[in-house]
Amino acid sequence: MRTVAVVLAGGVGQRMGAGRPKQLIEVGGRPILALAVEAFDAHPGIDAVVVVMAAGHVRAAAALTAPYGKVAGIVAGGDTRTASTAAALAALDGEPDDARVLFHDAARPFVDAAVIDRVLAALDDADAVAVGVPTPDTIVEVADGVVAAMPARHTLVRFQTPQGFRLGVIRAAYERALADPELVATDDCGVVHRYLPDVPIRVVAGAERNLKVTHPLDIVVAEHLATETETV
Secondary structure: OOEEEEEEEOOOOOOOOOOOOHHHOEEOOEEHHHHHHHHHHOOOOOOEEEEEEOOOOHHHHHHHHOOOOOEEEEEEOOOOHHHHHHHHHHHOOOOOOOOEEEEEEOOOOOOOHHHHHHHHHHOOOOOEEEEEEEOOOOOOEEEOOEEEEOOOHHHOEEEEEEEEEEHHHHHHHHHHHHOOOOOOOOOHHHHHHHHOOOOOOEEEEOOOOOOOOOOHHHHHHHHHHHHHHHHO
């Protein structure tokens, strides 16, 4: 069964304030994008890797990922996460519906093989798989500046990536989503949940090391994790 990993690097990292896409920033002396791609290139369960890069930086991504033999293509991303996923799906047009596809944020450079293993194993009998970790904080819904609801913490997880799908399922979800003028989504499981509500989304355990680099403080943590990884 063919499995393709899509590394989504289409964002420009405005919240980072670095003046360039955050996936090109180095941690531990290596670009974040290269670390993310390497995790999938090295995994025996992944057959090919497609990188979706911020428009205007495709050449830089091609240069950084040249050492990785499983990289099958680099495509320009869109202005939103959903537009970048749609660009990846267009690049996978020749793949069969029963192929497995994993979507991963390039801004998560420390995803490990065990997390990828769990997603792939869950896809043996699920059509959509999310990665989650328990939240240590109390999460509340707020409306007009006051608490509207306080869900039980043990029922909540924080989503990470990769998120895995049968390709035909994510294709169908995006076909419906892109026809909706009110589409708002922050991740791909959210698109499946909204537009294919009858498709169960299995949740497997993520890892606290699977950090998403979003704010300047995250770079400090990422540098520590990169150093820790080198000494293991």
